[in-house]
Amino acid sequence: VxxxxxxxxxxxAGGSLRLSCAAPGYRYDTYCMGxxxxxPGKEREGVAAIVTSGEATYYADSVKxxxxxxxxxxxxxxxxxxxxxxxxxxxxxxxxxxxYYCAAGPPNPRCSGGYAxxxxxxxxxxxxxxxxxx
Numbered sequence: 271v272x273x274x275x276x277x278x279x280x281x282x283a284g285g286s287l288r289l290s291c292a293a294p295g296y297r298y299d300t301y302c303m304g305x306x307x308x309x310p311g312k313e314r315e316g317v318a319a320i321v322t323s324g325e326a327t328y329y330a331d332s333v334k335x336x337x338x339x340x341x342x343x344x345x346x347x348x349x350x351x352x353x354x355x356x357x358x359x360x361x362x363x364x365x366x367x368x369x370y371y372c373a374a375g376p377p378n379p380r381c382s383g384g385y386a387x388x389x390x391x392x393x394x395x396x397x398x399x400x401x402x403x404x
Contacts, residue, residue: 273372278399285362285403291355291372291396293343302381303341303355304328304392307368307401316386317370318357321377326384336361362403369398 277289289305304319318339319328327339336359343353355372373392380387 273374273394273396275370275372275396275399278370278401280402280404281362283363283403286358286360287362287401289357289359289370289372289399289401293353293355293372293374293394300377301343302375302377302387302391303339303343304373304375304381304387305339305355305357306371306373306389307366308371308398309368312368314371314389316389319381319387320355321382326382328381328384328386330386332365333359359401362401364403367401367403369400371398372396 274292275289277287279287281287301322302319303322305317306314307317308314317330317333318337320339320341322341322343329337338358341355374394375392378387378391
């Protein structure tokens, strides 16, 4: 399973970006999907998470009200290789500058309950996409 992020770039403060994560061929009935970010010299942090086939979402306090995570994943889309996860990022700030990674894993109580799931809960990762806010 290869996760592929896209949509990163450079924007001015206050601008918007929409990140996408293609997850072809993932085989669970439900998934915990998440976005993490890592800035230079800092640890990787969870930004948002969502459980597919459900409504539970998690947002870090630093992005609440500005970022929205969503997914379009089901068996039909899986067959056509169009399973996708997104994160709409509005009102971007310089402190949002980082490499953003999408991650996928089997469902777990933290993710299903709308709580932060640590990186160890995820089994597959993308290569990352750079977001720079100036």
